Amino acid sequence: MPTAEHAIKPTRGLLLTIIHYVAKEPVLSVLVAALIVLQIFHPRPWKSLPSLVDWQTVLTLAGLLILTKAVEYSGFLMWLAHRVVHRIHSQRGLAWLLIALAAALSTLLTNDVALFVVVPLALSLNELTPLPLKRLVIFIAIAVNAGSILTPLGNPQNLFLWQTSGVSFGGFVLALAPLCLALMAMMYALAAVAFRPIPLDLSGDTEPHPVDRPLLGVAAILFVAFVLLADAHRAGIGLIGVGLGFIFWRPRIVLKIDWLLLLIFVFMFIVLRSVAALPWVHNAVGQLHLTTPLRAYAAGAVLSQFISNVPAAIMLAEFSKDWRALAFGVSVGGFGFAIGSLANLIAMRLSGQRGMWMQFHLFSVPFWVVGGAVGGWLLLHF
Template identity: 30%
Template sequence: MDWLRRDPVLAASCAAALLSTLFVPPSRAYLSYLDLRVLCLLSSLMVTVAGLKKAGAFAFLMGRILKVVHNTRTLSAALIGVCFFTSMLVTNDVALITFVPLTILMLAQRQRLMAFVIVLQTVAANLGSMLTPLGNPQNLYLYGRFNLSAGRFLSIMALPTAISLLLLCLALLWIRPEAVVAPVEAMPACPKAVLPWAGLFCVCLLAVLHVLPYGLALAVVVLAAAVLDRPILRSVDYSLLLTFAFFFLLIGNIKSIPAVSQGLSTLLNGRELTAGILLSQVISNVPAAMLLAGFTENYEPLLLGVNIGGLGTLIASMASVISYKLYAAQESARPGRYLALFTGINLLFLGVLWAAAALL
């Protein structure tokens, strides 16, 4: 039963999907519940980003950025900023998996600052990722579910993202600028290793923008990965794909029960922003987006709700759990202090952005 402890969201989604089959017996209709576009695009992106990381693209980027820092404030700004901006293209969880370990290494002698910076990195990754359809799984799902154009998506999320960046800049003022030793040199990245994966990322982007068929994009990515670096295919987070599949099944079955479907639609109408934020606090924002999107066509407040709702509790965004685990794995870690700091900062950001979104 180790998988239950390793991935409680997968376990919960599986249990909920199985429970729903008691009310809607299995049939061929189940196949129509699956959103193949989302599953294919998510798979393609995960493979491609894993390839870029292994080729050294992110390490090279971080090394170049860190060459210009002069004190603890600029160092923190670089570590937080790289999470904010890279998450827009490589997802919030990948940004944190990649850059939080570097923060732990570089701030090993400054434990209090380390916790503060990692919390802000987590906030930055969750908020930066909301700008683009590629930034996180819920965006990719809602982008396809409501058939949005890239321009429309960006127009909805641009102002909240700009406000988020301003809040992060203000938070940096709490860091006292103290001199630091020149950080690591930029790690070399081999163009021959990076370019094929960069090309595959462009293929994924064209599929997201509806220029290429999503099935063709997945086939190209998988075949190329098998030739370039076959072990990369084993690094894909298949549990996330299974979680999506189970939620597709659950939502499809709920919508097949007229009384339940109608009741949820009526309850949600006009309350998408609040529902997205509050539900995210208890089941995380990806399943919240998938569940609520089945019962409303009012996509703008829902999109804002499940993205802003990634702030708040530790489980509001599963990416937040990643950075917590990385921090807590240290011998000198103080998990209780981290959680208190995390909750306070997240609630502050959540309150400001919730109020701003309500006025949009």
């Protein structure tokens, strides 16, 4: 007969495993700790917490994670990247190309996926010829933040604001296009100064990069279909089709997506909406009078510097329904301090380079200041 002690041991072991896993992820750890504190001092019925989550956004994000992982596993992105760089003959030209590649990929495949393609590409090219690697990675990080502004699929905050605003996919792109174009023009001007036209020899880049054509073709077709369903607010139906299809055909793709990101998103909705409902927080933010576009924009750009742009978008959406002003604000908020966008932290982690923090902020903070002024002017005049 198993004793109570024997029954407790597996449970205790599972609990310790969960605690150990959560402790390794600082963002999730902070969210879990915040939820515990909130439930102690301002408790809500546990059954009511799921209602705080914007499930349409979470379902859309889950589908996009599966599809972008399929495109990544097809090998097409790395094949394309290595083919393109052979046309480059200088450091400045390479920087311009990597900026364009990172920005373009981020518009459809999210800024995180773009980083997982372009940063490893820069690292592999650095093994062939000496490059200013730290500076390249910094510009790639800024590029994915700037390029991802253009579409609802570019980053999580855009995805959330698109789903909650009810605006069409095309309408969202047209609204954000002026800011994206202005910031990309700033990037190229800055890159022209930061990188010199030193000759490069990349002829040694001859390693083959095979492409899984069936996987790429299926992923491309499903990608278009899923975006159309998400645009019609039927992301759940799209996720069922995409998820079941890949589970039976290529289960590794579903197993390897960033499940932690989905969990973090769920906790973000619960914690931030609970915080926003606290009387003193509601009154404090209410004092900011976010009834004008410029105030909502400034709040998004500044708050992102302290809690990152995704949480800032979720929190401020409780106080302002001007989705375009919020999108402008949290987009600009991705620059400045590294915490402004999780993409910044991912890029520096992928690079494996030491001593990047100071150099990153030497570029990113001035970019935030100038970009903030440009974004405010565009918001009022376009």
